């Protein structure tokens with residue numbers, strides 16, 4: 001069973017306490033954006049076999065949304081972090097690099 | 110190819126089955142093909158078959174990284190029905206269902222199509238309204254289906270508990286020409302027919318890159334070397350994102366695990382397929398007597414062909430309420446497949462940003478039933494370079510245009 005540590009309340013929550021919320025770090029577009037930008041933001045997904053950044057909600061705990069870095073091919077968790085960010089924090093990036101050198105994700109690596 | 114028949118069985122019985130030939134050849138890849146299909150699941154094989162049968166294109170290779178039907182085609186619970194809500198879905202699923210009826214004769218291979226009837230239970234007021242709407246839509250689409258009351262449900266499925274405490278059975282959408290088929294046989298039957306037409310079915314060969322020149326495909330790189338082609342069909346289900354990335358484009362798809370399980374074999378107790386979409390459980394009985402059970406998809410991106418235990422628990426809990434007699438049944442095996450989910454829960458059969466690369470994906474939790482119809486439509490798309498009437502609504506650009514084919518209904522699944 002997948003276990004993620006909620007970065008807000010510090011609980012090591014198992015999957016039954018959590019709700020998955022799909023890809024994280026989507027760049028949001030508003031009025032005046034092009035069709036391409038809207039299509040990319042609303043529908044297109046990275047869906048990688050490997051390092052994935054994603055949203056989770058601690059539904060049966062503190063109720064807050066947070067982000068996680070995980071490998072979709074091994075189910076290994078690299079770490080969780082606050083949702084109030086546009087990029088994973090440095091220590092998460094380093095944790096990934098230690099195990100998956102050369103990884104990249106759209107605009108950051 | 111020697112045909113299978115009652116005489117062949119008798120002849121082989123008399124000579125200790127020494128004369129059966131291999132069902133398909135396993136050739137080395139050639140340097141170049143007119144068409145390469147990536148993925149030897151049902152959809153890829155059916156595409157190749159109809160390329161040959163309907164369009165006379167037989168210089169074709171079907172390239173598979175694992176073994177024939179080892180993806181979702183060999184992992185699914187084999188429910189076949191065509192009573193979908195939207196017109197484009199009803200058209201392609203009904204085409205597929207009708208092709209299933211004659212598939213064994215067409216392929217000279219017994220796919221054990223069993224039109225035993227599929228029942229989708231309505232267990233909330235919302236579902237009653239939803240299924241009645243579907244029944245009306247099906248009447249207009251020419252798909253034979255009907256909404257039945259709880260008494261009829263009980264008559265057709267005596268082991269069902271129609272007055273469960275949480276989710277009583279209030280009615281059902283019933284399609285009596287729907288049913289099941291033997292999943293492996295579908296893959297094997299198509300592979301044998303493709304091989305017989307001179308196509309190359311190449312297993313244990315993984316595509317690792319898609320080679321392009323000037324925005325146009327020229328071939329693929331595989332674990333067994335470079336192979337050139339004029340046209341490329343990508344039919345890789347759960348791995349669609351990975352292969353699309355090789356061709357340099359993204360899709361509105363996420364890959365998640367879907368699980369199924371079977372029980373120990375028991376005496377015949379249920380001769381139709383029952384689906385309960387509100388509680389995410391469905392069940393049928395195999396010819397061997399095992400109860401074949403499936404549930405809802407797992408929630409997070411996953412490529413491991415393994416799901417989480419609590420989803421199985423949820424499925425079984427719901428089914429035990431509806432079928433109390435299974436409460437002490439032992440489960441024999443459980444497995445998972447990686448399904449490719451689109452936002453509107455409808456597939457994609459489409460041209461792509463790369464010229465001469467065509468994609469067939471997004472069948473998610475419910476594409477076994479579509480295999481012959483999808484192959485038919487995909488073959489037409491590849492042969493003509495433009496989608497025919499069955500495929501045109503399933504373009505990958507429909508999301509951008511807001512032309513969804515919304516089949517997610519209440520439960521968010523479409524088995």
Ligand SMILES: Cc1cc2nc3c(=O)[nH]c(=O)nc-3n(C[C@H](O)[C@H](O)[C@H](O)COP(=O)(O)OP(=O)(O)OC[C@H]3O[C@@H](n4cnc5c(N)ncnc54)[C@H](O)[C@@H]3O)c2cc1C
Pocket residue numbers: 147148149150151152153172173174175176177178179180181182183184185186187188189314315316317344345346347348352367368369403444445446447448472473474475476477478479524
């Ligand atoms: C547990 C479960 C239950 C289901 N139940 C039902 C049901 O009851 N009814 C129904 O209609 N549908 C059901 N489905 C869905 C159905 O199984 C799929 O929609 C359908 O089988 C997809 O067929 P396919 O040919 O597209 O994919 P697959 O059979 O998955 O074939 C794709 C193939 O591509 C190969 N491949 C991937 N990447 C590469 C590469 N780089 N190079 C070469 N080859 C590659 C894979 O190895 C695989 O064999 C279920 C699915 C699951 C997992």
Ligand SMILES: [Zn+2]
Pocket residue numbers: 006007008009010011058061062063064
């Ligand atoms: Zn929390």
